[in-house]
Structure formats: structure tokens, C-alpha cells
Amino acid sequence: MTAPARARHRGVSRRAVLAGLGGLVGLAGLPGGARAQDGAVARIAPTDGVVEELPSDVTSDQLFDWLTTQAETRATRAYQPPHRGTGFAKALDFDDYRMIQFDADHARWAGSDALFRLHAYHLGWLFEEPVAIYELADGQVSPMRFGPDDFRYHGDAREKVGAVESFPGVAGFRLNYPLNAADRMDELIAFQGASYFRALGRGSTYGISARGLAVNTAGPNGEEFPVFTAFYVERPAPGARTVTVHATLDSRSVTGAYRFVIQPGNATRIDVTARLFFRADVERLGIAPLTSMYLFAEGNRAQFDDYRKQVHDSNGLSITRAGGDRLWRALNNPSRLATSFFAEPGLEGFGLYQRDRAFADYQDAEAHYQDRPSVEVTPTSDWGPGKVVLVEIPTDLEVNDNIVAFWTPDAAPRAGEARSYAYSLSWGDLPPNADGELAYVLETRTGPGGVSGVAEADRTSRGRKFVVDFEGGMLGSAAPEDEIEPVVSISRGKIEHIALSRIDGTQIWRLVIDAAPEGAAAMELVAHLTGYGRKLSETWLYQWMNKA
Template identity: 40%
Template sequence: MNDAFDRRLFLQGAVSLSTLIALGLPAAAFADEGALTFGPAEPFSFDGLVDRARKLATEAYVPAEKPAADITSKLTYEELGKIKFKTEDALWANGPAPFPVTFFHLGTFFQKKVTINVVDGKNASEIIYRKSSFDMPADSPAQALPDGVGFAGFRFQEPRTGPIDWKKNDWVAFLGASYFRAIGELYQYGLSARGLAVNAADPNPPHQEEFPDFKEFWLEPVAGSTNQVKVYALLDGPSVAGAFSFLMTRDKAVLMDIDAHVFTRNDINRFGLTPLTSMYWFSETIKQTAIDWRPEVHDSDGLAMWTGGGEHIWRPLNNVPATTTSAFIDSNPRGFGLLQRDRIFDHYLDGVMYDRRPSLWVEPLAPFGEGQVQLIEIPTDDEIHDNVVAMWVPKDPVKAGQEFNLKYRLHWAADEPFPTNLARVVATRLGNGGHPGQPRPPGLRKFMIEFLGDSLKDLPYGVKPVPVITASRGELSYIFTEAVPDGINGHWRAQFDLQVTGPDPVEMRCYLKLGDKVLSETWLYQYHPF
């Protein structure tokens, strides 16, 4: 279930969670925690952690510690790949929690110390780094590290008693800034989530993007549970501090119930809650000629939204010519997520299994209020960059001294957990406009949107769904629908041409209806003329 080779590296110059989890580092296997060393027991509670974060936000920010940076900077990707955590030193290899815990070593890309504690009742003790817990070459730069420098992060292995070899497979990992991710139903890592996004891709200087850190964690078994574990985290950054609680369930999908208390030190121009981070290079929609041998390369192919008003929306992703932010205003959304809908291997042909990448859905467990789902798309010319962010942004400006409490559930699954009964968009295709056998006018673009669903299966013979199409500018023509001639009942496509001049983006909208009855979800698309 670990990626053999996941080429993603950075988001806007910051190292993302995906860098070392899935770029070929060995999946360590761990056993008995008897060899681990622990610090003294200290009282711990989540309420106390919230109080600590609240107080921290009133104090000057102190950057996370980078112990022995002169040594960890020498631990390149290649050097780090030679370092393996010893199986005999795993936490909880024999209980009480069902999931053994393994640890990531500090290195070039992850030089900040992350303190990791284990909770026992009302107390917690730090797990002390010892290089003797890692197998490493005799000439590794890490040999010079002293005990106690800390870890870079951790991951949960599969359950000891399950059918999968826990020593070689993990299902959740926390690594880098506030990034974390999990596998879905198809046993594959892909996109990431993070605690907060602060001024992400903000075009207004001096609002530089910040990457707050989960600087300390507490791991706790769930009494009597065979498929759950708890994680608590302290977040700290230049403009924020926060306390997070994760109740994580290893089921068919991976579920995370998150209770976040966030406190602001400074005014924040773009305050992104529940941020999701993914990669989209190209798909069947638009692909430059011979840019790559594969038909498609992406971790996610669209943003799905279930609005507070009940509308289901699908917005295909773009590889944009310049960084673009799209805002979808809503009140108390029922959910949104970055999905991988295309599950056909032949559409990717790559051994890194893009067809199995998880979809990630945000389900509010308490009202989000008024705000926007914001989608940030950043240009990329390779698959190594995380270039897509989706997040919830509150309506009102965020000022220093504010407190936010957010409760939500993350679904790491194969599909969105609450799919509509309406027909869904399964492909968006672009081409030259006009009619076959006739000259193709410049600036005329053809759009073909494919819909699939039960609502389109039982249409009377000769009856076609009606496309309802709007565009923010330009002229629409040659509009019609037809059944896709592949023998699949309920598979239809809407076609239209758009004539537009100038480089400015065009916002488009389309859905299918019959009479007053809506038959499909709503397709939104931002077209960049080329």
C-alpha cells in the first residue's frame, strides 16, 4: 500500500507530507516498544492542551527547534533512504493499541524536531530519540547525532492481528509542517491534508504564506477498540497556535474526526481551514502533444461540493497558466472534497497507481457558518509538485486575538461518502470547435461533458435530456446531447462550442434536465483560452 515511487515533492517551495513518505523510502516494520526510552510522566488532557495553545498565541512566536542542523542537512534523500527504524523498537507492537507506531528520522527536508509522547491514563511521557533504534550505515552522517534530538514524524502501521503484514504496510502518516495523510479503500497514498493554510498563494504582499508546524504530538489508545486510535497535536506558527484532536478509525475507508481549537496571533488575509492539498498535471480534458507518454497524471481530477442549499457541484481541475483562486460562496456547506473519479488503470498506465489514489472529503460535524470553498490552482510542468489546494475560508476578516473551534470528519475513501442520486460528470473533453469537414474557425472551442447515472437510464425512446449552459462571456453554439455509443445505459454527453476572444478566463456552468426535473449534478469549469 506504500507508493513504490510517488514523484511529488513540494507545494510552493515548502516540503509537503508526500516528499519522503512515498518517494521510495522503505516501509519500516516495528515490533516491541520495550527498547524505547521514555521521559518522565507529565499530566496531560486535551482541555489542558487547548489552554496551552490559547496561552501560546499570546506570546511571541518562537520557530521550531532544528537540533544538529549541520548534521541533518547532510541527510539527503539518498542518505535517509539507507536509515531504517528497527522492527523491535516499535511502539504498541504488542498493544495496548492495535496499531504499531513507527517513526521518521530527521533529514535535509525535515530538520525540525517533532516531540512525540505516549498517553497512559492522565499522564503522558515523551518518546526519546535514540539512534540505536535505527539501522544505518557506519558512515552515515546520522551516526553523529546525539540521543534526544527528536523525530521528524510518525506513522501507524496496519493492525497486528489483521490479514495484511503490519511490518510492511502503514495507513496514516504525519510528516512535515502540519501535513498528514492516509490511504483510502484502495490501499494507496495520494493527496494530503494539513492542519491550517495561512495566506496560501496570497497575491497581496506582504502576506507571505506560512506553514505552521505540528510541533508536538500525543498518541493514545482507545480503550477496548480494535480499529481506532487517538492523536493530539499542538500547532504553532508565526500567526497562529492551535490544539487538534484526531479520533482515527481504520475501516473500509479511513475516517478522522477532528476537533480543532485555533487562536490567532496576527491578522490573516487568507485563513484556510480544513485544507486539502493535491497534484493535477493533465488529464483527458487538456494535454499538450507528446508532453508525456502517459494519458493522464493526477492525484485528483476534480473538486466536488455539496452546498448548504443541497446542490451537488463538480468542478474539474485545471493546470492553469498562472496561479488562480476560485471562490465558491456558501453557508454551512454539507461537505466538499478533492476526488479521484477516474478509476481506470488504462487511463494512466503508471505503476504508481494513480487510479487507486484516495478521494478526500470534508464533512462538517458542526456548522461552518458563512464563507467560501476556495480552490487554488498553481501551474506545474511535472508531477513532483503539489499544485492544488481546496479549503474553507470564513466570510469575515480574521484578526489577531480570535478563537476558532472547528469540528469535522475527513473521509479518505474511493469516492465521496454522500454521492448524489443524480447523474455525475465522468469526463470533460476539449477540442477544436466547428463541424467535421469544414474549416475550424480560430478561437472556437468545443466542449464535451460526459454524464453517467441512473437518472439518465430510463428516458423514453427519442427523448433527450436538455443541457442548461451558461458562460460568463463569449458566444455558445452547436448545442446538443446524445447517448454515448458505448452500450452503457445512462451514459450521455452534452456538447457545445464556445467562441471567445482574449485571454481572460471564462466561467461556465452546465447541467441536464428534462422538463422541470434536474437530471444531473452541476458542472462548473474555468476555461483559459489558448
């Protein structure tokens, strides 16, 4: 499995272009949307010839039910791959694409009392396959049509588009909203490429992305990328602070109907309902998949000759167990592909988090990693038994998305099955609750085992040192002399030394573990702090791969 590339150049970069588009990077080589059909009002954009009229005076629920019926019907028919782009969409390369921007004066719903604005993404470069966008307004569904007049072109990009009055579809869209200031429209959410989308909380910049569905991620037979083939956007009522988007999904193994109810805020919330119908057996189904990047931090800083202290969009996987107990799995940039499974009955939530929030933690004045959002997934329906899966892919470059997290059911879907999942996604800073009962992991550091600061030849240990700082919760008021105890376990390794102390002048407690791995197997460490007859911290987990 290779990490999808996110090409970065100084100056006007691919990252900068994609961030302006909605930032859906890491999509090179992924399938795009199916070709939209020019047809009657209120028709689905088919991938297999299924076209049926919608009833008139349709409500939001009726639209979703109708899309569900269409998805169920498509699942009984042979899969038709999306049409690859031709003409100008194929002719526009990266240099052309960065010279094209949507004209904000042509934003849909501009001039109305709606608080949202819709901007389309131009076809071209990585995004050749047209995707249809429809609008539900006053009970009627009608296509949103876009053409060259809706975009601003620079250089010779307009000449490459040629004599085209209307596009067969677009590459996706974004919604703007006065998120950070009442007098300015900020980007809120973007859908572009396969089933990828990204959203922002107040003060956030684009980083982590989500997908509608993951199929056979990190499996032996290669990953399948389902595609959102069409979107149905409900026109927001005047002054409404939520907006609803429906989508159709298609791939070789599965079809689906999706509903996204989007509520902007300090933490933007998206309520997702996915109704899925399976054409074929699926080995590993990924629900609520998240994709991020982790290059280095304190744990592997020595591997990179870089002036910056850390480079990552996320630095930990958080899992909330039934009853509120929390796990914190510090992320890795491993030496080889790593897949970890976390079986949690009654799972309350999971997510990829960016906990370090100061510029000084990164020192990157361009990327602003301190502003990248965390994302929390909260099931809102009964998902049944399953596991959280974490996939970590080796990478030497920050342009590669190398972290994937999702939930997978214990019972893999079979052809002919139908399943439904509902969950919420929260996007924003999502800081840990410092006033809660449990302390949280502030930082994870690693280095050579044994006494620090001695020459390699003088080291008494060939193991590894792990330094974990805990802060907050009831632990913060504990005195240094209080009986606070670490509980540490290890798999495929041996613990050589454990020490715990409070750092002078702070409320931070530091746990130091020296451990030696057994051969080349991945060593797993688990630790938490206890005292006063109770658990005082979330559970820290870490995986170390011996390169030997």
C-alpha cells in the same frame, strides 16, 4: 506562488522514499516542527518557553483542554521561530535519508493486544527540526523517546549520525494497522513536515495530503506554514479500532490545539477538532486544506508528449450544497495562477476526488494513480458563512503539488480572536453513487472548436469545444428520444453551439459545447441536465484560460 517540488527519479526515487515514509512530498523549503525539549514527564514541547505540568490521572478530554489552554497562553506571547536542525540532521542528505528505515521490531505497542503500531521518522534531509511525541496511557503522559537503535541504517548513514544515544525529537510518525489484511500491518496515516498529514483507505496508495491549517494561501504577501510542534498519542485499548492523536500548532500568526480521532476502514474517517488562537490578523484563513496534483487528463492531454493517458492525484473538486445538490469542478493545469471561490451557504461538504479507477485510465505501473485516495471534508460544527477556495498552479512536472482546496470564513480572523472548527475527513475511493438520483460527471474533454478533424486553416471557429459525459442516476434509464435538456451558462465568453445525445450502447449522455472566450479573460462554463420536470445531474463547472 510556486508549486512545492516533489522530486521524482526512476529507480529508488524521492517519491518512492517519501511514499515509504508516509509520502509527505511537496515539503521542500517548508518549516518543520519546533525543537522538542528534554524535560519532566507530562510537559508540553514549547516554542516560547511556556512549560506547565499536566494534572495526574488525565483523561483524553482533560488533555485536550490543557493543550487548548497552553495554545491560548502562547498566543499572548511573541512568536519564537522553530530551531533549525544542526549536527547529523543537517548532514543527512537525500541519498543518506533513503538509506534509513524505522525498525519495525521497535514499533511502539508491538507485542501488545493493540491493533495499531507507531513508527517514527528519522531527522534529516528536508526534516531537520525535532518534533516531540508523547503518549497518554493509564492517565499519565510521558515522552516517547527514540534513538539510533530504533532505526536501520545502510551505507554510511549511521556514521553521519555519530555517537548519539537519544534523539532530541523525530521528524514525525506514522501509524500502522491491519487495513488490508488481518495478518499484515499496513500504513494508515502519517504526520510529517509543517502541519501536513496523509491517510489511506482500504486499497489506497498515498497521493493527496491534508494540512492542519492554511494561512494566506495564494495571497499577495506570501503563504505562512503553521507547524505541528508536538504530538500526544493515546495508547489504543486492546482490540480498539480507533486511535486518538492530539497536536499543538504554532506559527507567527496563530496557535492551536488539535484532536484527531482516526477510524480505519474502507474509507478511513478522521474526526478533527481545531481550536485556534490568533496572534496577528490573518488575511485568508484556510480550514481543512487539501493539497494534490493535476498534470494532465483528457482535457489538456495534447499539451504533454507522454505515453500515459492521464497523470493526476485528483481530477475534480466536489462541493455538496445544502439540500444535497452537487457541484463538480473539473481541475485544470492552467497557463497562469488561478484562484476560484465558491460561496455556499449551509455547505454540506467539499473534497478533491479521483474518479477514474482503472489502470487503463493511466497506464502508469509505478505510480498507480488509479489507487490514489479521494478526500471528502464534512463540517460537523457550525462554520458560519464562508467560501470554498480552489487554487490551481501551473506546472510542467508531476512532482509538483499544484492543487489546493480549503474553506475560508467571510470574516477574516483578527489578533486576539479565538475560533473552533470541527469536521471529518473521509479517505478512500469514495465512488459516486451510481444509483442516486443525480447523474455524475464521468469525464471532461476539450479540443478545438467547430467541426472536429479538419485542418486548422479550414476551421470555422476559433473557439473551444467542451465534451462532458454524464452517467448514472435517473438519467441512466432515459431513452434517447426523451426530452432531456441541457442548461448551460457562460461568463466572459460566447456559446456558439450546444448538442446533447446518448451514446449508443451505453447509459452515458454526452453534452458538447462550443464556446469562444472574450480576449484573455478566464472563461467560466456551468452546465447540468434536466428532464421530467426536475434536475437530473450534478452541476458541471469548468474554467478555460485563453493563452492568447
